[in-house]
Amino acid sequence: xxxxxxxxxxxxxxxxxxxxxxxxxxxxxxxxxxxxxxxxxxxxxxxxxxxxxxxxxxxxxxxxxxxxxxxxxxxxxxxxxxxxxxxxxxxxxxxxxxxxxxxxxxxxxxxxxxxxxxxxxxxxxxxxxxxxxxxxxxxxxxxxxxxxxxxxxxxxxxxxxxxxxxxxxxxxxxxxxxxxxxxxxxxxxxx
Amino acid sequence: xxxxxxxxxxxxxxxxxxxxxxxxxxxxxxxxxxxxxxxxxxxxxxxxxxxxxxxxxxxxxxxxxxxxxxxxxxxxxxxxxxxxxxxxxxxxxxxxxxxxxxx
Numbered sequence: 001x002x003x004x005x006x007x008x009x010x011x012x013x014x015x016x017x018x019x020x021x022x023x024x025x026x027x028x029x030x031x032x033x034x035x036x037x038x039x040x041x042x043x044x045x046x047x048x049x050x051x052x053x054x055x056x057x058x059x060x061x062x063x064x065x066x067x068x069x070x071x072x073x074x075x076x077x078x079x080x081x082x083x084x085x086x087x088x089x090x091x092x093x094x095x096x097x098x099x100x101x102x103x104x105x106x107x108x109x110x111x112x113x114x115x116x117x118x119x120x121x122x123x124x125x126x127x128x129x130x131x132x133x134x135x136x137x138x139x140x141x142x143x144x145x146x147x148x149x150x151x152x153x154x155x156x157x158x159x160x161x162x163x164x165x166x167x168x169x170x171x172x173x174x175x176x177x178x179x180x181x182x183x184x185x186x187x188x189x190x191x
Numbered sequence: 192x193x194x195x196x197x198x199x200x201x202x203x204x205x206x207x208x209x210x211x212x213x214x215x216x217x218x219x220x221x222x223x224x225x226x227x228x229x230x231x232x233x234x235x236x237x238x239x240x241x242x243x244x245x246x247x248x249x250x251x252x253x254x255x256x257x258x259x260x261x262x263x264x265x266x267x268x269x270x271x272x273x274x275x276x277x278x279x280x281x282x283x284x285x286x287x288x289x290x291x292x293x294x
Binding site for chain 2: 047053186
């Protein structure tokens with residue numbers, strides 16, 4: 001018979017580390033998908049996921065069981081991703097002259113007629129990734145959670161541990177930071 | 192160019208792209224192996240960590256005692272406790288004083 005999550009967690013807390021394996025199997029896809037939002041290299045993604053699970057094992061005693069395990073784990077994942085962003089702040093300044101041909105094409109299409117540039121284009125995705133990489137860690141985290149993953153401010157507050165007003169302030173600053181980067185990029189290209 | 196519009200278009204493009212949730216082969220086995228591996232005791236680092244932690248309280252204690260002794264020597268008024276401490280010291284060192292005189 002398959003054991004419930006609560007039973008697995010209780011067994012791990014009693015010292016049976018092997019009971020942790022079904023939890024890793026079940027939730028790793030979500031951990032990896034989240035980590036891939038913040039890290040580009042697969043090696044970095046794996047490092048983040050590994051750190052999440054090691055932390056989860058060490059801090060399992062602090063899981064009170066009031067909320068689902070998945071919520072607790074996702075909080076841990078988001079905070080680990082944020083730590084990763086803070087630890088990899090270097091190389092944020094990238095020259096926009098290094099844009100690929102497809103990215104340039106997409107931008108030119110947008111400039112000539114905003115509606116002609118498709119949302120569902122690899123070039124747009126690469127361009128947004130490039131811009132996100134230049135944002136500061138809090139700005140990148142809040143833009144990803146709020147604008148891309150479409151979480152509410154309250155949910156972001158729970159995920160990050162920031163207060164609701166702080167999330168709002170950081171979201172406001174992040175949008176401004178992103179526009180500043182876009183302004184620099186378009187100035188470099190079209191002025 | 193409208194930056195606001197460009198920003199919205201790019202964010203819409205990012206929303207359409209869902210990152211993959213592929214997990215490397217035997218990832219859970221690797222994590223479990225790391226968790227169950229017996230940790231090796233590194234006595235050197237344990238000592239270093241303990242000494243570093245003790246450094247700040249020791250400095251604070253030294254400063255506190257220094258300040259106390261400084262304030263104590265500036266206070267010239269002979270209190271009852273000082274007389275008592277002098278008597279205590281004389282009694283404690285009486286044997287040593289006697290032996291020095293004998294030699």
